[in-house]
Amino acid sequence: MADKIRVGIVGAGGVSQLFHIPLLKKNAQAELVAIADTDYAKAAALAEKEKIPKFFRDAERIFDDPDIDAVHINTPTNSHLALTLAALAAGKHVLVEKPMARKSEEAQRMVQAAKKANRHLMVGMNLRFRPDVMLLHEWVQGGELGAIRVVRASWLKRKETWSRSPWLHESRISGGGVLMDLGLQLLDVCWWVLGKPKIKRVSANLSKDRLNLRVEDTFSSYVTFQGGASLLLNSTWAYMSDDSAALTVFSGNKGIAELNPLKITKEIHGSLVNVTPAGPQLRTTTVYNKSFEYEIEHFYNVVSGKGKLMSTAEESAYILEAVEAAYRSASEGREVLVGADD
Structure with a gap:
């Protein structure tokens, strides 16, 4: 892993714009390097505004990037399962927004995928x-x-x-x-x-x-x-x-x-x-x-080996x-x- 944890965000909506992007830019351990959104124009405009080097329509482009270590999934809930499974399979640590999934069965699949990949999966229960x-x-x-x-x-x-x-x-x-x-x-x-x-x-x-x-x-x-x-x-x-x-x-x-x-x-x-x-x-x-x-500071402390997750996928399931x-x-x-x- 590079000196900083290189991060990609999936989803260019409000929670990314209001919280995740500005807080990642403040975080000494993380570097935001990519963003993806199915609305390509939205991703491009946000990348230009926030000086994010890479922007894509397809989240797979983030997952396939070997230089990216962690992914924030900030999309509607029905997409969380597929995106989380793909990110974990690609070896990324994942911070997924709440709710984790629509059903506990989906959540359990995400839990098992994180165990199989030996990667951290944290749910953004910010309260x-x-x-x-x-x-x-x-x-x-x-x-x-x-x-x-x-x-x-x-x-x-x-x-x-x-x-x-x-x-x-x-x-x-x-x-x-x-x-x-x-x-x-x-x-x-x-x-x-x-x-x-x-x-x-x-x-x-x-x-x-x-x-x-x-x-x-x-x-x-x-x-x-x-x-x-x-x-x-x-x-x-x-x-x-x-x-x-x-x-x-x-x-x-x-x-x-x-x-x-x-x-x-x-x-x-x-x-x-x-x-x-x-x-x-x-x-x-x-x-x-x-x-x-x-929440974001804690996630990167855990990814850096400085603690245990305070909001686990098992608990959210x-x-x-x-x-x-x-x-x-x-x-x-x-x-x-x-x-x-x-």
């Missing part, structure tokens, strides 16, 4: 890399809040600001609606903060009568974990309020933690005390953008199993066991 979430993970795993029994998580996008990317509301492309888009991320980050306990049961309700789409625009779900914790989860693309809203609360028997903004309250000598850490990296206005920076259980619960009107053919 795990938010500075406030990483700090909360340390507190929860360190027992600072005691035993967590109840988690409540909401991500409510104002009706006028929901994503209108056409592929997001075509289930054959995206795998589903707001549950796949926002719910999957919320479930993943709550599960990770809790220490990745076994998911036991899922129940869910879906609706699609607010935006008149073919996929759900609103959902609520109740998830129970081995060990006694439970999660009440809900999200919508059609929040009828002046502003979007997001709030996650972890309730333990020694304290409580909230996100957006971060606030941690503990019982100390019989009194409730605000023990929230301070710091510019924890500001609500910066934590989301920082999450992508830390497991979360997809739970999401599938939620869809099944909504369809059948009953609680569903995760990982069981009930």
Whole structure:
């Protein structure tokens, strides 16, 4: 491998333009050398603007380049399987955007391909890399809040600001609606903060009568974990309020933690005390953008042999199993066991 890890990006859309390209240009370990997009004019224009040496219509041109070590796959979800398999077969390390795949079966094929190729496959679950979430993970795993029994998580996008990317509301492309888009991320980050306990049961309700789409625009779900914790989860693309809203609360028997903004309250000598850490990296206005920076930095640390993946393909495949259980619960009107053919 060269002094720097040489990188190709597949997909010239918003997530590449807003996050991956500028952050790769800042990263001391990586060098962005190629971009591909089925819209060749878009790839060419972006390459010229960002001074990316190579640009292609066909992603295979990136995979076939022996000088490229790693690939970012930032394309609609239905293309992730084929692109990831091809990149891994060509010996590339892969960072694939969320959701990893449309179905857990696709995700498992990607997991096995990474093992066969002996290459790193990381899923871009950027919420795990938010500075406030990483700090909360340390507190929860360190027992600072005691035993967590109840988690409540909401991500409510104002009706006028929901994503209108056409592929997001075509289930054959995206795998589903707001549950796949926002719910999957919320479930993943709550599960990770809790220490990745076994998911036991899922129940869910879906609706699609607010935006008149073919996929759900609103959902609520109740998830129970081995060990006694439970999660009440809900999200919508059609929040009828002046502003979007997001709030996650972890309730333990020694304290409580909230996100957006971060606030941690503990019982100390019989009194409730605000023990929230301070710091510019924890500001609500910066934590989301920082999450992508830390995610990409982490990936290249791992590729360089400086650590283990904090967001593995196996974990994302497991979360997809739970999401599938939620869809099944909504369809059948009953609680569903995760990982069981009930």
